[in-house]
Amino acid sequence: MLDVRRLALLAAVVDTGSMTAAAEQLGYTPSAVSQQLRRLEVEAGQPLLHRQARGVRPTEAGAVLAGHARHVLRRLSAAEADLAELAGLRRGTIALGVFPTVASALLPQVVSRFRRQYPDLRLDVRSTRFDELVELLENGTVGIALLWDYAWNRVDVPDISLTPLLDDPTVLIVAADHRLARKRFTTMSELAGEEWIVRAHDHPVAEVLERSCRAAGFTPKIAFEANDYQEAQAMVSVGLGVALAPRTAVRNPNPDVRVLALGTDVPARRVLLAHRQDRLRAPAELAMHQLLVDVAREYQTKP
Amino acid sequence: MLDVRRLALLAAVVDTGSMTAAAEQLGYTPSAVSQQLRRLEVEAGQPLLHRQARGVRPTEAGAVLAGHARHVLRRLSAAEADLAELAGLRRGTIALGVFPTVASALLPQVVSRFRRQYPDLRLDVRSTRFDELVELLENGTVGIALLWDYAWNRVDVPDISLTPLLDDPTVLIVAADHRLARKRFTTMSELAGEEWIVRAHDHPVAEVLERSCRAAGFTPKIAFEANDYQEAQAMVSVGLGVALAPRTAVRNPNPDVRVLALGTDVPARRVLLAHRQDRLRAPAELAMHQLLVDVAREYQTKP
DNA sequence: ACGCCCATGAAGCGTTGCTTCACGCTCAAT
């Protein structure tokens, strides 16, 4: 393969008409240029320059080669420009993986701010289950994923770096006409007699309920298993029972229910930012990373 | 400037989907490929490949860069192909400088054979005076020039390499009704009483005449100075005198004159092939060089 | 005739890029 640096030298020499001028332009000594061009001529098997008293002139082969060199150099510049655009966040794609509840709470803010701050970047959001999120992260389909865990079961995936974003406290949902509906705060021990709405029995919130009730000294009576938090709220609203939920899941509650804070003894869900720990990360990923940290902090302070 | 060899590596890796496969394809060890790609990533400031358990996959930046790489490689191949075409005499131009008398004698054969042998090469012929030929040769306008000289004034130009092509003996031109017209051969001593047609008095043939007559013991009487050999023949044909000429100049003589050979004591013109002694010569020049040597040899043996 | 500009050469030094050898990991077959 022809050496492109030599070709660049040739093009400069042909343009300037002199080896010395080309050397100066490219920051070399004339000797280096002369040596490289000689090698290029040997490689080419034919002379590329006519040596004249005053500078040099390309031969036919030299002119042809210089023409190709210019094209190659242009293309290399374009490649560098593309890299610079990707690095400068004026181009590129960031794929973000999220789970449904955080999607509805945090994402509107994330998306709108991202659009404003990086109008040239493309943002792909995929919302799916926890385990698929990890998979997407591992095979590079998404650059960043939002995950969650609870204190008794911390997420730990090899080669995945985690940054806690926010604590998502567990709250109590009661019907608007519930005896506690006018309070802003309560504790588990107040709820010993309640019937409970949970999501699927294998859903983490069910375990939160189990543990909290056990800590408060009673066993919850499960009245209904809902498929999502909308359904859970609906059941609560008609007085079928009360429910626990991460606060982000009830940012905009059903008007017929009330949301009460619980003590810190009730486990909180933790939301984490996850990415593969590559030694080098795509600029767009770094940008999204920072943006998520910012949005989460603001969300935490003024919910 | 991005290193094209690294880009080639990247393209191969992206194509094959594996560093090892790319390494094998390009004759490197996997380790070398891995090291080079890592450097390229550092240069790019962002990851180019997603390392997976089974091979690798390009990131967005990697795909972009690989695309540019493919263009660059194509262009380099085209450049090499062009050089090969020039070297393989399937393309290119050869400029030949000649002087008028050899042009008419040797050139038809040269041109027709060149056309036949190298149909893809372009042939430029420039016919001009001796000193301008040297100039054209020195500044590269022509790659090969045909020159001539006489024994007493050998051509010698610095940095110009000379190859004798043929000896062009001096012949005698007489009118068809001249007393020697029926002979094929004569000597200068037979011509002591003649009147002479010469070309310009500073023309070399005038000096040939001077020297030959002096050697034969007489001084020529100049009857006319002609501008070219056609004019000289015309003057001879009407009996104004006899003339000397290089044989190649009267290949197709005027029907009203006769051409006689002279002894070897009359100086012969020497025709030479001249080229700049570059350490590397264009393939088309080498081809033309050889062709001229061949044509000259044949011309010499069966004129 | 002088100085200036240009291309070029030999020698030497620093960098680079490769190979070799070894390791850790994942997947699939036994």
Place this chain on the structure above:
DNA sequence: ATTGAGCGTGAAGCAACGCTTCATGGGCGT
């Protein structure tokens, strides 16, 4: 569960390459 094949990666070392420095020679303009 174990083994083996395939893949990427790392440290060390060696050879080649490309540059600089210093010096030479030729042609041009003042």
